[in-house]
Each structure stands twice: as C-alpha cells, then as structure tokens.
Amino acid sequence: AQTVxxxxxxxxxxxxxxxxxxCTYDTSENNYYLFWYKQPPSRQMILVIRQEAYKxxxxxxxxxxxxxxxxxxxxxLKISDSQLGDTAMYFCxxxxxxxxxxxxxxxxxxxxx
Amino acid sequence: xPEVTQTPSHQVTQMGQEVILRCVPISNHLYFYWYRQILGQxxxxxxxxxxxxxxxxxxxxxxQFSVERPxxxxxxxxxxxTKLEDSAMYFCxxxxxxxxxxxxFGPGTRLTVx
Numbered sequence: 001a002q003t004v005x006x007x008x009x010x011x012x013x014x015x016x017x018x019x020x021x022x023c024t025y026d027t028s029e030n031n032y033y034l035f036w037y038k039q040p041p042s043r044q045m046i047l048v049i050r051q052e053a054y055k056x057x058x059x060x061x062x063x064x065x066x067x068x069x070x071x072x073x074x075x076x077l078k079i080s081d082s083q084l085g086d087t088a089m090y091f092c093x094x095x096x097x098x099x100x101x102x103x104x105x106x107x108x109x110x111x112x113x
Numbered sequence: 114x115p116e117v118t119q120t121p122s123h124q125v126t127q128m129g130q131e132v133i134l135r136c137v138p139i140s141n142h143l144y145f146y147w148y149r150q151i152l153g154q155x156x157x158x159x160x161x162x163x164x165x166x167x168x169x170x171x172x173x174x175x176x177q178f179s180v181e182r183p184x185x186x187x188x189x190x191x192x193x194x195t196k197l198e199d200s201a202m203y204f205c206x207x208x209x210x211x212x213x214x215x216x217x218f219g220p221g222t223r224l225t226v227x
Contacts, residue, residue: 033215042220043150045156045206047217047218050215095216099161100161101146102158103155105154105155
C-alpha cells in the first residue's frame with residue numbers, strides 16, 4: 001500500500017523568498033509517479049508539478065521545482081520568489097501508473113507581504 | 114485549454130435523499146475518478162472508472178454509491194440515501210489514454226447534508 005506523509009501542517013514565507021515543503025512517501029513499487037497539487041481558497045485542485053520515479057532528474061516548472069530523493073523516499077517542493085498568489089494548501093500525492101492518487105494531509109502555505 | 118467541469122457547484126440536501134453529482138471530463142480522456150474531501154481533511158479516493166466499468170473502489174465507496182457514464186460526455190456519482198457524514202467536497206478527475214498517470218481535477222461540488 002502507498003502512503004504519503006506531510007509533516008508540516010503550516011508554513012509561512014515572506015513574499016519574494018524561497019520556501020520548501022516536505023513530503024515523504026512509502027511504496028513497494030519501483031514504477032510510480034509523484035505530484036504536488038495546489039488548493040487555493042476556492043478549493044480547486046491544481047496540478048503544480050509531476051515527477052516520474054524512473055527519472056533521476058528533478059522536475060521543474062517555472063518557480064516550482066522538486067528535490068526527489070528516491071532512496072530516501074523524499075519528494076520536497078521548492079517555491080522560489082514566492083508570490084501572494086501562492087498562498088494555498090499544498091498536497092503531495094503519489095500514484096502507480098494509471099491508478100488512484102494517494103494524498104498526504106497537506107501543508108497550508110501563507111505568503112506574507 | 115480543455116478542463117473538467119462539475120455541476121452543481123454546491124448542493125444542499127436533506128439526510129436520506131438521493132443526490133447525483135455530475136462531471137464532464139476532458140473530451141479525449143478515458144480514465145475517470147471521484148475523490149472526496151471532508152472539510153479540513155485530506156483528499157480521499159472513492160472510485161475509478163474505465164471502459165464503462167469500475168476499475169477500483171475504496172472502502173468508502175459502499176452500496177450507497179454508484180457511478181455511471183450515461184452518454185459520451187457525462188460521468189455521474191450517485192449517493193442513494195445521504196448521511197450527515199457525506200457532507201464534503203466531491204472532485205471529479207480524468208486522465209488521457211497516453212499520460213494516464215496525470216489526473217486533471219474539476220472545480221468540485223460542495224455537498225451539504227442537513
């Protein structure tokens with residue numbers, strides 16, 4: 001069974017600074033996918049970034065990047081140049097190919113001006 | 114850019130009533146999912162659907178729940194006799210036949226059971 005753990009219930013960061021959100025996971029599979037989803041106050045679930053476990057290179061999407069440590073089963077999200085619009089709940093999730101997403105408990109990120 | 118849509122955005126119902134939540138997945142997608150999120154809690158998987166049948170369901174998805182793809186565009190979740198604890202945000206998601214790992218979510222339906 002897959003499990004995803006986010007140990008930081010809340011984080012805050014000053015506008016324009018960098019913040020890192022932590023995520024660890026557990027799976028017995030070798031081929032899997034990892035994701036970060038953003039949920040703003042509107043409660044829409046927005047895909048931020050995805051990582052394929054068989055790729056060693058860390059995924060990046062503009063100001064968002066991940067630090068994927070497969071041996072440690074760690075998948076952290078780094079947000080650079082934080083903006084007020086980044087304020088949201090962030091969920092880490094994992095899935096096996098074509099299967100359900102398993103989510104962590106989420107981290108509330110507040111960006112302060 | 115194509116997106117998943119859901120209706121209604123908010124549904125209020127009395128305990129014991131039936132509700133149907135509707136979703137229109139992205140048009141070329143073949144894999145469909147329902148998730149729910151009780152306020153303040155994590156997002157939980159309910160059911161996945163492919164080729165007109167359920168491919169996986171969670172223990173939450175009991176006999177009170179059913180899913181259907183009545184035509185080529187809609188994907189529905191029915192709760193036969195709602196309970197107070199069914200109050201939650203319900204999300205529909207879909208993925209395409211090539212990148213089945215990446216699921217795109219609709220905006221959700223907030224269900225309130227009184």
